[in-house]
Amino acid sequence: MELIETARFDELCQALGAEQVLMLVNLLPASYEEERVRLMEAAGSKDAGAIHRSAHAIKGMARNMAAGQLAEAALALESFDGDFGDPLLAQIAMLDLLVSDTVAAMQASLAAR
Template sequence: MGLLDRSRFDEMSSALGKDQFAMLIELLPASYQEERAKILKAIEDKDHETFHRAAHTIKGMAGNMAAEDLAEYARSLETYDGAFDEEVHASIAELDRLNEQTVAAMHAALRG
């Protein structure tokens, strides 16, 4: 695995056109933050169903954009059934890190 499935990413970029694909990439941070807010609220409310649904949405967004590692990590959160404690907050921090790295990798791939 890796941040991006480059062959799939390049294929999508070619099919949509670089400009159109770049616009989709620009939408990712806001969409991610919206789902992240749902996750944090679910943690606060101890609502596993909403937590899983938001993680599922992130997994789908990432998968659709050829973001392998982010999709895989979100998949692990989609089935998380542990306590909403420090461990889950550390997982969200890792998800944030992967999201930032993925968006940067997408921008770099489009440039290069």
């Protein structure tokens, strides 16, 4: 799976325009951070339902923005039912990295247009 689903991202840019897509891309980190806070609270309180809801929201954001790897990682977290310790925190850390990498790749793609 690609970091950015190029064909879908191109369609998004054609439909909305590059400026509008750039605005959405730049909002992605803050939107993710809101869900990340919920994920960390859910991890601390061992609330699998809250983890599912936040992961589902992240997956939706990612799919809407053609962020393939981020969507797949969120999907994996959405079905979480395991240990609330280090494995869960590692999955959240992976999401953090994917958000950062995805935003940078999208910004670079838009700058090259």
